[in-house]
Amino acid sequence: MFYQFYEMNHAALQPARAYADAVRMLYSNPLNPLSHTTWGRSVAAMAELFERTTRRYGKPAFGLHETVVEGRSVPVQERIVWSRPFCNLIHFERAVPAGRRSDPKLLIVAPMSGHYATLLRGTVEAMLPHAEVHITDWTDARMVPLSEGRFDLDDYIDYVIDMLHALGPDTHVMAVCQPSVPVLAAVALMEARGDALAPATMTLMGGPIDTRRNPTAVNLLAEEKDIGWFRDNVIMQAPWPAPGFGRDVYPGFLQLSGFMSMNLDRHIIAHKDFFMHLVKHDGDSAEKHREFYDEYLAVMDLTAEFYLQTVETVFIRHDLPQGRMKHRGTLVDPAAIRNTALFTVEGENDDISGLGQTEAAQGLCSGIPADRKAHYVQPAVGHYGVFNGSRFRAQIVPRIVDFMADHGRTRGRAKPSRSAGAA
Template sequence: MLYSLYELNHALMQPCRAVADAVKLYYSNPTNPLSHTPFGRAAAAMAELFERSTRRYGKPSFGIEKTVVDVKEVAVAETVVWSRPFCNLIHFVRDLPAGRDGGPKLLIVAPMSGHYATLLAGTVEAMLPHAEVYITDWTDARMVPASAGRFDLDDYIDYVIDMLHALGPQTHVMAVCQPSVPVLAAAAIMAARDDPFAPSTMTLMGAPIDTRRNPTAVNQLAESKGIDWFRKNVIMRVPWPAPGVTREVYPGFLQLSGFLGMNLDRHVAAHKQFFMHLVENDRDSAEKHRDFYDEYLAVMDLTAEFYLQTVDTVFLRHALPKGEMMHRGALVDPAAIRNIGLLTVEGENDDISGLGQTQAAHDLCPNIPADRRAHYVQPAVGHYGVFNGSRFRSEIAPRIVAFMIDNGKESCVSQRGRQDDTATA
């Protein structure tokens, strides 16, 4: 019922948004003398603020058309190389010179936690000069017909394994936040099977591997409510006329409400500043605000079964760190991982995944050699800064690139070969 009311409210507000858009155009038209006055700019700013606050934001584009390789600018094109009902795998194809090695293959597993994969556009952009980058583009559950079937945490893990098979051997995987648990589980399953397509390295960033460590408000909320509360209060059916009508989902607008509520004062202040930037005709600052919130406010629905299973497994039962996580009836054992490099990255001020939650992965993988593991804490960044922004580009991304190069399977084989030769001599 709440989802239907949300849709109805959105439809009823459409005429008001149209009027607001017209007011904005009228008072921002340079041929209108009022557009050059404080009154005109304030009227246009108020109309734009209303329209942006009441609209539904569609899926943004990555918008990556070029990158720099070997100090030269090259074109970038997006290609879907693998597809399933709930996910497409996008390859960012660079127009490299003939014979130029593309670098390591990197699979970036984007979060399936309410935002689109485009939230990691900055992550992709930072890695493109150094690697062949692929990213999981998860599908909004409201857009998947009910006839396509279910999608839960087990399916998520299967998707990751299938994608690694599709990309072939010597692939590196990076998981940002939520997917770190299923990626670690997938790596453990592949290692236990001696799968030749197991990743060369794993990079886990801002990950809720063990939420018992330094719990945040997000973790405490989950534990205080219990799985039955979530099932009764946040699971809804997609209303008509969306393609996924009748599918049970965790709506994106609820997730967004939670995100906004955690730092409501900061978001209110940001919108006040946006209004003042418009009145003062500070176009650069206003455009930065638009770019950020066009991405931040674009949300997607999650299937109910995936959401509930994730909450129960990761935040309530802590199944992975307790050694109790199951996949298709079999126990997930991270100790089976021996030949996969492990890099964990945390932000000093992360209020989503507290310090130590990501580092816990090292305790679960005791059989990875010490020279194939590393942990890094980035000072003065929050959750978003772990995978995006200036500090990510200048301090975190170079470490990830170096770790992939130093711990790729080819380099490890050659290192073992040199060690054997030295021992023989």
């Protein structure tokens, strides 16, 4: 019922939001003489701040309509090339000149952790000049009818394997944050089976491979509670009239509340600064605030079974680094990976996935030759800076592109060992 009350509160505030929006338009209209005064701009700013902090933010659009390839601007079109009830695979199709050499195929696996895949808009934009980019567009669980069945961590791994099969040989995979564990598991399972469509390279960025290393506040919370606490306190039923009405979900607004509370002072200051930018008529700074929070405050629900299985497997029991993670009864053995090259990336100031948590994959993937593994720590960035921002574009992207180029050529694949085949 808590989720239903949350929805009712949103609905109850709708008249106040409409009134605030009308006030904003009145006091920001240039035909109104008061809009040119500090008092008028203050009224408009207060009205906009109220409306923005009480609205429900819808799913944003990627809005990537062009990119630059070899110095030429080319149009980009989104196309769904694979679809399942809980995910669509989007290809950002570039209109490159006919006859031009093919760029590598890149599968970006976006986090299923409360935000939409558009949180990686900057990641996609930065990689478009260098690759045929595909991204997982996960579906809000409250929008999936109960008739479509369950979706858990095992299903997530199956989806990744199916997408790699759909994209074909010599595909590169990039996992940002949460999907680092299921992507590593998927590649390990593919290599253990001798699957010829295992990716050429695997890039893991800011992911919780081993959260025992340098644990953050998020990790410590999970270790303090048992899985029963999470089941009793954060799992709710999707409310009416959502298509997924009755589905057990982990609501996105709870995840958002947790993230914001970690840096509450920063968010309060940001909104205070936004108000002052509006009063001072600093349109550029105000627009940057809108763009960031339009994305950050747009959240989606996760299925309860996926959330609980992930919390228990990754954050409470640490199954992968302890060598006991299973996928539908089959042991996941990262040492079975022998052909896929591995690149891990971390941020020096990451407060979500601490330093060393992603690097742990290097030791787990002992079957990969040393000359096909690399690790990079980006100085002076937090979690978000690992996959977005100026330092990401200038210092991380070139390293990923070079790593893909060095290890992405079609090679004769080593035969799986007996132990890998048995796994």
